[in-house]
Amino acid sequence: MSIRRHLLPYLVLVLMVAGCADQSAKFSSDRRIEELESASTDAANNLTTTLLEHFGTPNRLVSWSALPIDYGTVSGTVLSASGDQLRLSLETKPPAGLANVAVVFGENNPGPRLAVSYDSDSRMLTLAPGTKSDTLPPPGTRVRLIGHRLQQGRQSFMQHCMHCHGVAGDGFGPTARYIRNHKFNPMPRDFRRGLFKFTSTKDGIYASRDDLKRTVKLGLSGTYMPSFLLLSDAELDAVVEYVRFLAIRGETERRLLAHFQPLIDAKTPQDRQPLEQELNGAGFTEAFNDAVSLVAENWQAAEESDNVVLPTVARVPDGFESRKKGRDLFIGTKINCAKCHGPRGRGNGSFLNEIQENPETKKKYSEPGLFDNWENKVSPRDLTAGIYRGGRRPLDLFRRVTTGVKGTPMPGFAALKEEDRWHIVNYILSIPIAGVFPEKKHDHPDGDDHKADKPAPAPTKSTKGSGSPSKDK
Amino acid sequence: MSRIFWCLFFTAWPILGIVVSVISPQMNWGFPDNRESATPLGERIDDLFYLILCIVTIAFIGTMVVLAYVLWKASKNEDEKGWFSHGSHNLEVIWTIVPAGILLFIALYQMDVWAIYRVRDYDLKQQNSPRLNNLVAEVIARQFEWRIRYPAPGTVFKSKKQIDDWLAKPQAGDLYTVNHLHVPLNKETLIYLKSGDVQHSFFVPEMRVKQDAIPGQNIDIWFTVNRAGDFDLTCAELCGWGHYKMRGRVTAIEDFSGFLQKLKAEQDFDGISKSAGEIAATGQTQEVTR
Numbered sequence A: 001m002s003i004r005r006h007l008l009p010y011l012v013l014v015l016m017v018a019g020c021a022d023q024s025a026k027f028s029s030d031r032r033i034e035e036l037e038s039a040s041t042d043a044a045n046n047l048t049t050t051l052l053e054h055f056g057t058p059n060r061l062v063s064w065s066a067l068p069i070d071y072g073t074v075s076g077t078v079l080s081a082s083g084d085q086l087r088l089s090l091e092t093k094p095p096a097g098l099a100n101v102a103v104v105f106g107e108n109n110p111g112p113r114l115a116v117s118y119d120s121d122s123r124m125l126t127l128a129p130g131t132k133s134d135t136l137p138p139p140g141t142r143v144r145l146i147g148h149r150l151q152q153g154r155q156s157f158m159q160h161c162m163h164c165h166g167v168a169g170d171g172f173g174p175t176a177r178y179i180r181n182h183k184f185n186p187m188p189r190d191f192r193r194g195l196f197k198f199t200s201t202k203d204g205i206y207a208s209r210d211d212l213k214r215t216v217k218l219g220l221s222g223t224y225m226p227s228f229l230l231l232s233d234a235e236l237d238a239v240v241e242y243v244r245f246l247a248i249r250g251e252t253e254r255r256l257l258a259h260f261q262p263l264i265d266a267k268t269p270q271d272r273q274p275l276e277q278e279l280n281g282a283g284f285t286e287a288f289n290d291a292v293s294l295v296a297e298n299w300q301a302a303e304e305s306d307n308v309v310l311p312t313v314a315r316v317p318d319g320f321e322s323r324k325k326g327r328d329l330f331i332g333t334k335i336n337c338a339k340c341h342g343p344r345g346r347g348n349g350s351f352l353n354e355i356q357e358n359p360e361t362k363k364k365y366s367e368p369g370l371f372d373n374w375e376n377k378v379s380p381r382d383l384t385a386g387i388y389r390g391g392r393r394p395l396d397l398f399r400r401v402t403t404g405v406k407g408t409p410m411p412g413f414a415a416l417k418e419e420d421r422w423h424i425v426n427y428i429l430s431i432p433i434a435g436v437f438p439e440k441k442h443d444h445p446d447g448d449d450h451k452a453d454k455p456a457p458a459p460t461k462s463t464k465g466s467g468s469p470s471k472d473k
Numbered sequence B: 001m002s003r004i005f006w007c008l009f010f011t012a013w014p015i016l017g018i019v020v021s022v023i024s025p026q027m028n029w030g031f032p033d034n035r036e037s038a039t040p041l042g043e044r045i046d047d048l049f050y051l052i053l054c055i056v057t058i059a060f061i062g063t064m065v066v067l068a069y070v071l072w073k074a075s076k077n078e079d080e081k082g083w084f085s086h087g088s089h090n091l092e093v094i095w096t097i098v099p100a101g102i103l104l105f106i107a108l109y110q111m112d113v114w115a116i117y118r119v120r121d122y123d124l125k126q127q128n129s130p131r132l133n134n135l136v137a138e139v140i141a142r143q144f145e146w147r148i149r150y151p152a153p154g155t156v157f158k159s160k161k162q163i164d165d166w167l168a169k170p171q172a173g174d175l176y177t178v179n180h181l182h183v184p185l186n187k188e189t190l191i192y193l194k195s196g197d198v199q200h201s202f203f204v205p206e207m208r209v210k211q212d213a214i215p216g217q218n219i220d221i222w223f224t225v226n227r228a229g230d231f232d233l234t235c236a237e238l239c240g241w242g243h244y245k246m247r248g249r250v251t252a253i254e255d256f257s258g259f260l261q262k263l264k265a266e267q268d269f270d271g272i273s274k275s276a277g278e279i280a281a282t283g284q285t286q287e288v289t290r
C-alpha cells in the first residue's frame, strides 16, 4: 500500500470526452454531500472536484492508470504526423467507430491528447485541437489509444442497467422503486460499497470479473436482476468493467465522506473551523490516496487465483447417508442453519423473531428480522423452492456454505470440514425433492419436531415418490 | 376534363398499390429476415396466409375495377343522374351471403391447421402414450427473462399425472437454463409454458409459434422443427417496462441428448471432477446454468 501511495501522484491522467451527448450529466452523488455542503462549502467543493478530476462524468469519463480497470487500450506506432492528423500503424484491430479516446505518446508521457476520430481505412487519427505547446511526435513514437472498452461499457450500462441500478450505480434508477412490491424483494444492487453477494472469492474478498460476468449473463434467479445471456462476450466484458468503475468511484466517494464525517457532525462554526483546516488540507490528499489505493488493492485481490474458494475434496457422492449427515448439521446446535432457515428449510427459523444489530453502526434495528448491509430486510432463503440466486451447481452451493452470502447475515462456515460442507450441499439440494424426508403434519417454525422424523427410503436410485418420473438408465 | 382527371387519379392508386405488392419480393422490400418457416406446420400457416391474401387481392381488384368503371362511365355522361341504391334488398343479400360464404370456407378450411397447432394433447391421458415423452422442457416467462427447465436426461414419463407432478415441483436431476431453449431437430416437441408473474407471449417468428403465457396455467405448445439453427424468441405481450428485454433464442439441434449430457456435466460441476472437458480448473466456465 505504501509503495502505491508514493506512486500515485506520478500516474498518467487521461481524459476522454464522448460524443455530443448531454455534457451536463453527472454521477448522482451520495446524499451526505449535501450535508457536507451545508457544513463546509470548501470541503464539499474539494471532494467533488477531486472526484470529477479522477473519474469524470458519465459523458466525460476519465481513465486513470492507478485503478485496476481495463479501460481498453489499442497500441501502435506513429507513421507520420501533420496538423492534427496522425497516420498510425496499430497492433490490434481497433473496435469499429473508435472515437473520443485518450492518446498517449511514449511510455510515461503525462500530457495525453484527445482523439476525435479514427478512420480505419486511411488509418488516420484526428486529434482534438491542442494547445500551442503541444508538439506532434516524430514518426516511430509509440502510441496508445485508451478508453474504448469503458465507453462501450457505459453505453451498454445506460441501455440495459441504468434504469434499475442508477447512473452512478447507486441502485436508485428510475424503475427501482417499482421493484419493491414485496417486503423481501431485493432492491437493485448499490455498487458503491464494493460489496457483492454472490462471489466465488473468499470471505472479505471482493467480486472477481468472472463473478460479475456470470451474474450479468445468467441473472439472479428469483430476483428482478434479469439474465443478459444474449449480449456478446465483448459487451458483457465491457459492462462488467463499467460496473467495477462505478463501484470504485462510489466507494472512493463514500470513503472521502467518511473522512469528512467529523465535519458533518460538528455542531457549531467554532467546532468546524479547526476541523476544516485539518481535514481539507494535506489530510484530504492523504485520505484520497489511501482510499484509492485501498479500493484498488481490494479489487485487484479479487482477481488473484489464491482468493478463489475451490474445494480440495470432490463432492461426497449424493445419497441418503450423506443427506442425513447434512441434515444433522443443518439442524444441529453447532452449525444451526435451522435457526434462520427453519428445521425444514422453509426460511422461517426462530432467529427471525429477535431484534438484530447493524454490524457496521452497532445500532439495534427498529424491528425484528434480518437486514443486509444495504439496510434492506432480507429473508433466509426458502430452500424448498429450489431457487438459488448464486447458482445451483454443487460448487456454487459449496461456496455459499463456505463464505455465506456476502453483505447479508447468511454466514460462511469455512472452518467446517470439506466433507461436512459437501454433506450440507447434498442435503440442501435434496430439500425441494418430494419424499426424501417425509414431513409431519405440523411443521412448527422453530420446533424441534424433526427428531420424530423417520428417514425415508434411499432416494438416489429413483425418485419413486408419488407420481414422479422414473429414471431410465 | 376534370372528371376524367379524377377518374384516372383514383384508378392510378390501386394500380400502383398492386404493382408495388407484386414487385416487392424481387426488390427485397419485405421485413428484414423474412425467412421461410422452420416448421412444417408453419408452412401450412403460411399457405393459409397466402390463401387469404389471394382472396383479399381478388376482392380488392374486383372492387377497384368496378369503382374505376363507374367513375369512367360517369365522367363521359354529364347529364345522367346517379342511381340511388339504398335499401336494395337484393344487393344487401348478395353482399351478406358472399362474404359469409367466404368466411365459412376459411373457417372450415383452416380447422385442420388449428387442430394440429392447438389440440395436440388428446392422447396424453392414455397410459404409456409414446407422445408423453415428447416433453422437452418447461418454460417460465417472467419479468423479464425466460427460465427453462428440462427433465433429467433419461426420464421416462408414463402418465399425464407424472407430467403434472413434474410441472408442479422440481425433481431430482432437472436441468436449468435461462433465455436459451434447445429443442431436438425433426422430432415432435412438447413444451409447457408458464408465467411467473403477468401475461407474456412466447413468440418464435421463424417457427410460426406464438402462444400467450397465462398466470396459473400450464399451456402445452407443440411443434416440430425441421431446420437446424438458431431462432429468435421474443415476448409478444406487452408485460411491463422491461418487455423489450425478453430476448431469447431457440436452437434446434440434432444431438439433443448430447446437449443435455453437457448441460448436466456443467450443472453437476463440483470444482474438481473433470468430467466435462471444457471446464477450466478455476471453476469458471462458460456455463449456462444458474
Ligand SMILES: [Cu+2]
Residues within 6 Å of the ligand: B141, B142, B199, B200, B201, B235, B236, B237, B238, B239, B243, B246
Ligand atoms: Cu414478457
